[in-house]
Amino acid sequence: MRAVRFHEFGTAEVLVVEEIPEPRAAEGQVAVQVSAAGVNFADTIVRSGCVPIPLPFTAGFEVVGEADGQRVIGSTMGGGYAEHVVLSAALPVPDELDDHTALAVFGNGAAALGIVGAARVQSGETVFVDAAAGGVGSLVVQLAKSAGATVIAGVGSAGKVEQVRALGADRVVDYLQSGWTENVGPVHIVLDTVGGSVATAAFTLLVPSVGRIVLAGTSSGEPPNIEPAAVLSKSVSVIGYASALLPPEQQAELRVRALELGRAGDLKPILGQVFPLDRAADAHRAVESRATVGKVILQL
Ligand SMILES: NC(=O)c1ccc[n+]([C@@H]2O[C@H](COP(=O)([O-])OP(=O)(O)OC[C@H]3O[C@@H](n4cnc5c(N)ncnc54)[C@H](OP(=O)(O)O)[C@@H]3O)[C@@H](O)[C@H]2O)c1
Structure with a gap:
C-alpha cells in the first residue's frame, strides 16, 4: 500500500x-x-x-x-x-456527514469542546479566541457563541476576517496589526492555541479576579511569557489543556459529542x-x- x-x-x-x-x-x-x-x-x-x-x-x-x-x-x-x-x-x-466534515468535527471538535469546557464559559462573558479561522479555532468560536458569550476572534491575516465573522464572531481583529489589543479590550476569557506573543499580549487583557486563560497550543512555536507574579497580582487562572492527556473514555466521549454536534448542524466547520x-x-x-x-x- x-x-x-x-x-x-x-x-x-x-x-x-x-x-x-x-x-x-x-x-x-x-x-x-x-x-x-x-x-x-x-x-x-x-x-x-x-x-x-x-x-x-x-x-x-x-x-x-x-x-x-x-x-x-x-x-x-x-x-x-x-x-x-x-x-x-x-x-x-453519521450518514449526514461527508468525509471532510466528519474529519473536521471529530478530533478538532473534541479539542474545541475540551478547551471551552476547561474555561467554564458562562453566558454574558467576553471571550477572545486566537487562530479563529483554524481547524480548532473556528469550532471554538462557535461553541463559545453557543455558550452565550460575546466572542472576539483573532486572526493573522486580513483575508481571514470575513470567514470568521461568518462563523458568528461578534468582532474580528488581526493580531498582526500593531495595537490590536486595544481593539479587543478587557475580556473574561482567552482561549489560546497560538502561544507566543499573541497569548502573552492577550493575557494582559484579562479582567482581574475572574479572568481565565486556557493554553492549548503553541502554533507560533513558542509558549506565552506569563509571569507567575502577574498571575498573582491580577488574581486570574492559567489553565493548561491537552486532549491527549485525558483518560481514553473521556476522549471518546468528547469525540462522540463532537460528531453529534456536527450531525445536528450545531457545529459547522x-x-x-x-x-x-x-x-x-x-x-x-x-x-x-x-x-x-x-x-x-x-x-x-
Ligand atoms: N490542546 C489540545 O488538546 C489540542 C488539540 C488539537 C490541536 N491543538 C493545537 O491547536 C492549534 C491549532 O491546531 P489546528 O490543527 O486547528 O491548526 P490550525 O489552527 O488550522 O493552524 C494553525 C494556525 O495557527 C496560527 N498561527 C499563529 N502563528 C503561527 C505560526 N508562527 N506558524 C503557523 N501558524 C501560526 C495560524 O492562524 P493565523 O494566521 O490566523 O494566526 C494558523 O492557521 C495547534 O497549536 C495544535 O497543536 C491542541
Whole structure:
C-alpha cells in the first residue's frame, strides 16, 4: 500500500510516498481502508522532531474510511496518511456527514469542546479566541457563541476576517496589526492555541479576579511569557489543556459529542484545502505558512 513516511525529522521535504506492507489487525482491532486523512498542525510538530518517536514513521493521526462495509472514523498513534490503517477503536460516521466534515468535527471538535469546557464559559462573558479561522479555532468560536458569550476572534491575516465573522464572531481583529489589543479590550476569557506573543499580549487583557486563560497550543512555536507574579497580582487562572492527556473514555466521549454536534448542524466547520496523498508535503507547507483556513485533508 502507499503511505506517507519520514525517515528523518525536518521540514516538509522529509515526507515521502512509499510502498509499505499493509498493516494487519490484531484481535479487537479494526482494519480500515482509508478514504481521507485529517491534516493537523500537530502533524507538522511531530514531523519536525519535537516528539521522540521511532523512525521511519508514517505521518497522520486521524482517518475516515470503510471497515466491514461500514463508514468509520478514528484516531491512530500514527500511520494515518496511508491507504490502510489499523485502529484500536472506531466510531460509525453519521450518514449526514461527508468525509471532510466528519474529519473536521471529530478530533478538532473534541479539542474545541475540551478547551471551552476547561474555561467554564458562562453566558454574558467576553471571550477572545486566537487562530479563529483554524481547524480548532473556528469550532471554538462557535461553541463559545453557543455558550452565550460575546466572542472576539483573532486572526493573522486580513483575508481571514470575513470567514470568521461568518462563523458568528461578534468582532474580528488581526493580531498582526500593531495595537490590536486595544481593539479587543478587557475580556473574561482567552482561549489560546497560538502561544507566543499573541497569548502573552492577550493575557494582559484579562479582567482581574475572574479572568481565565486556557493554553492549548503553541502554533507560533513558542509558549506565552506569563509571569507567575502577574498571575498573582491580577488574581486570574492559567489553565493548561491537552486532549491527549485525558483518560481514553473521556476522549471518546468528547469525540462522540463532537460528531453529534456536527450531525445536528450545531457545529459547522470550515472545509479547507483538499490535497491528494502524494502532495502531503504541500499540505504541511500550507498549514505551516498560515495559508489555510478550517480543516485540511488528504483525499485518497
Ligand atoms: N490542546 C489540545 O488538546 C489540542 C488539540 C488539537 C490541536 N491543538 C493545537 O491547536 C492549534 C491549532 O491546531 P489546528 O490543527 O486547528 O491548526 P490550525 O489552527 O488550522 O493552524 C494553525 C494556525 O495557527 C496560527 N498561527 C499563529 N502563528 C503561527 C505560526 N508562527 N506558524 C503557523 N501558524 C501560526 C495560524 O492562524 P493565523 O494566521 O490566523 O494566526 C494558523 O492557521 C495547534 O497549536 C495544535 O497543536 C491542541
